[in-house]
Amino acid sequence: MANHTLEGHRFDAIPRQPVSHRALIGAVEGTLADFLASQTAALDAVDPALGNFARTARDLVLAGGKRLRPTFAYWGWRGVVGPAEPVDPVLPALGALELMHTFALVHDDLMDESDTRRGRPTAHRIFASQHGEHFGGSAAILVGDLCLVWADQLLSHTRLPAxxxxxxxxxxxxxxxxxxxxxxxxxxxxxxxxxxxxxxxxxxxxxxxxxxxxxxxxxxxxxxxxxxxxxxxxxxxxxxxxxxxxxxxxxxxxxxxxxxxxxxxxxxxxxxxxxxxxxxxxxxxxxxxxxxxxxxxxxxxxxxxxxxxxxxxxxxxxxxxxxxxxxxxxxxxxxxxxxxxxxxxxxxxxxxxxx
Missing domain, CATH: 1.10.600.10 (Farnesyl Diphosphate Synthase)
Known part of the structure; x- marks a missing residue:
């Protein structure tokens, strides 16, 4: 995916001043939404079943949550650079942490045989409702794997010196x-x-x-x-x-x-x-x-x-x-x-x- 697909995310910049928690989370989620839209479209073009698979992964990522990991990373960054630096260059890295978190949650829920997460069915339950328990577990593993690969891809778009x-x-x-x-x-x-x-x-x-x-x-x-x-x-x-x-x-x-x-x-x-x-x-x-x-x-x-x-x-x-x-x-x-x-x-x- 080309970098320009990230540069047009809905939250173009956080002002160079103290930022609200809502604005930070909005910027991270906007970055995630734009990245996932392009990734889902690419898989959908291969086969509609892959598009549905990717949309399930996307929905799990964007289903809410506390977004603690990008929040702590942001303030760790901000503590060093101060309030004058724009956050845009590091937004892909912050979003990558949330993709990694989804990978961990999906696999953890499968191992724990949990039925719900964030008030919604867990990944393996979603897929099991389509084609049975074995399919549900197998597809959930693949969703987690996909989120981990996506995390690596998004991280690579962070605009920093090598x-x-x-x-x-x-x-x-x-x-x-x-x-x-x-x-x-x-x-x-x-x-x-x-x-x-x-x-x-x-x-x-x-x-x-x-x-x-x-x-x-x-x-x-x-x-x-x-x-x-x-x-x-x-x-x-x-x-x-x-x-x-x-x-x-x-x-x-x-x-x-x-x-x-x-x-x-x-x-x-x-x-x-x-x-x-x-x-x-x-x-x-x-x-x-x-x-x-x-x-x-x-x-x-x-x-x-x-x-x-x-x-x-x-x-x-x-x-x-x-x-x-x-x-x-x-x-x-x-x-x-x-x-x-x-x-x-x-x-x-x-x-x-x-x-």
Missing amino acids: AALMEVRDRYDKMRVEAIAGQYLDVLGESDPGSWSVERALTVARHKTASYTVQWPLSFGAALAGGDRRVDEAYRVYGTTVGDAFQLRDDLLGVYGDPAITGKPIADDLRTGKPTTLLMLARRMSTEAQLAAFAAGDVAQRATIIAETGAPDLVEEMIRVRVDEGVAALSEAPIHPDAREALVELATAATHRPA
Whole structure:
């Protein structure tokens, strides 16, 4: 695809001044929509079935979501370059993170056998309704793969000097490897929960979610700005701690969230036996009677027993401590004040959310 197809996106520029969250998300989604329109048209020209396949992938990408990864990457970039730089040259890179995220979600939903995501049927359920379960799983894998290829293609349209783009790509690749490694450990934990521990659950959370939600997007953003080693350590600490807190909140929402708000079925983690940090803490803090009741109970009873152990309160405290540590890491970092303020607000928004 030629670069000119990206240069005409609906959100031509974000003003060279403090930008609203809505304008940022609009610019990212406009870039994605234009890119996906051209990609879908190209596949549609080969065969109408491929066009339908691509449109399903497109709809999953554009179905909403928090858009946290491009948001953290933007503020990581903005913290280094300041408010005067136009964001247009880096919009393809920000959009690429959302395509990578869709790849991860589609595969994760298939592995977890989840029925809904963002209040809509998951990819494998969409395709299963057309030609059965086997087709649904196979097509979902291909949708995820397609989104990952699209992410690479869109990233290549970032208008940066070659040396800077190489550093961006290096951080992007490390992010992808960590996310896949974390996903493998997540699957392993469900298959071998007896060997799991609180510490290992935290390792899974850090690699599967925290690193590619906050830590690497921030680092990715700094690389888009040409890099600044002085901010790398502050971003690393902030990204790791806030990313951990994000996943800990996700653990709580997975058991006690409102499906009407989260868009996902309640208690999938309890149904599958996923050894999350919350569940591992609950087991560690349970009496023998509670462990026996947990093993024999249904999903609702298990959620009640976890609450009785005090594990949710401990997870809330872990979230608070991590957010405080992450915010403190920014206090002396040489980043622009508006970016510092935005990242402090994001730390709270990402870890104290209903969905």
